[in-house]
Amino acid sequence: MSSILIKDLVKRHGAQVTVDHVSLEIGQGEFIAFLGPSGCGKTTTLRMIAGLTEASAGSIHFDGRDVTRLPPYLRNVGLVFQGYALFPHISVAENVAFGLQMRNVGREEARRRVDEALSLVKLAHLAGRLPKELSGGQQQRVALARAIVYKPEVLLLDEPLSALDAKLRTEVRSELRRLQSALGLTTIFVTHDQDEALSVADRIVVMSAGRVEQVGTPREIYQRPATRFVAEFIGLTNLFPGGLDGHGRFRCEDGECFAVTTTDAPSNASVLAIRPEQVRLVRGVPAPDGESAVEATVEDVVYRGALTEFVVRTASGVKLAAHLQNADFGRDELRPGDRVVASWPADASMLF
């Protein structure tokens, strides 16, 4: 278990820069998620930390030890691949024992630790099977056991849940979190799924086009996205181009005007963002003071169980998404064509 220090890490493929001066400090035992769309450089960064891809420039330190030029087999990392990469020709137990065998751990000791790792992922009873005889979820757990059994300094996970179905994903996710904190493993988790990142990580590194867009706790990333990219990637759909008018109001390009809190907003802000879940829709009642409000017509309703997703359009033609909890919203059912007032707290708006 080590801390990781990444400084100005760069990866070039010819003229193309896939990782562009990434710098990052990761504390011992911390659970970090690299979040971003495919091609943002998150997997390349992970592979450079593992030593599978050579860095073009910059440095990587584990606990102050420079590992930038070390081959993967001298780095002591555990890596869980997206496709698990279990060795198909040997049993589950032999797969898990592989890293111990490479470290010349004695036979008895190795057997004990393989048992321990397999019990940790609740697969001790399948030790003798071949990987192909296991379900996807079980294979995933073998891959995890195989990566942690030799107590790596750093645990790296490359989209480890993407091959699992939704229900299993949630299950494995919490199991992963439990194991990680129990073992105190410094962990980096690569994902393109914001829900996954938000729910497992201590801190999230949002990446785009090879650069770090923002580093922060899930709460910071979600509530105070630093850039428009982060806001959009994290699921913010109401974005309005325009500008501040200098009187605490934001004037949208199509004429609509909203009150905003400007304390920590850049004065040259050109985009206003509002989270769909902070928009309220009320039939005919004027908005309370301190709220931004606009009259609109319901255009589209998608029932999602716990919440309902609405799309409304204002008189000037601006489309606004609103997600309403169905617990707060039972009797008065809105339908397409209904006239409503859409409102949100002024301090819920974000400016970029």
Next chain:
Amino acid sequence: MAVSRTSSVRATTAGSFRPVMIGGCILAFVMVLAPLAAIVWVSFFENKIISFPPTGYTLDWYRAAAAMPQFRDGFVTSLKLGVVATLVSMFVGVPAALVLARGRFSGREAIQSLLLAPLIVPGIVAGAALYMFLIEVELASGVQVAMTFWGLAIAHSLIALPWTVRLITASLIGLDPQLKEAALTMGARPFTAFRLVTWPLIRPGVVAGALFAFIASFVDLEKSLFLVGPGVTTLPIVIVNYLEWSIDPTIAAVATVQIAIISAGLVVTDRYFKLARAF
């Protein structure tokens, strides 16, 4: 509805084609196996002039063939050549396949084409070319290579090489590159990763490649035609030479032994590796 209709149409089409397909398969089997079966059958005929039905059955032709030195020598030469050609093609083919399968690089296509070219160039042309080349070498250096065992060994290595390259490349391409990377991250040095992970997984392809290399060398006629010399003649050429003067069941007995050796090779290899998977 639309979906089910399409699938039922497809089912009917396949259904009406089935007899044709089965018929085709049977025809292919008969065409491949009938001559072999006939050879084996004839090799037991009692009568010297091959005619049907046979007057009786005997093992004399096998005894006769074994007693003829040209068949014995040809058999030994072919066997030795097959082994040498297989070994050479492995030493060249395995590293070549490892590099070729690793991915795109400039010149990759050229190298691959070159290694597979012996499959495409007609054997008689390649044999003649090699013969002329070896004569030139002899004129320049005074070392005789043509019409010696080693001249034949060069030709047979060329016959064997495309098979090993092709089959080993195929098994490497089917291999997940992440398996090796996983081994590396777990602490295996590159050679250990190859020995413990890559090698066991490509071994069936390597075995199949070696087998086909051996067979291709063992049965070759055209490439060897110009290169054989006194004392070094391969079995297929001995057979052709013998057929020029006489047709009797001796030749069928020799061919049967040849068929038996190749079949045994195929059956044994198939136990380690489903050969059909190599293509």
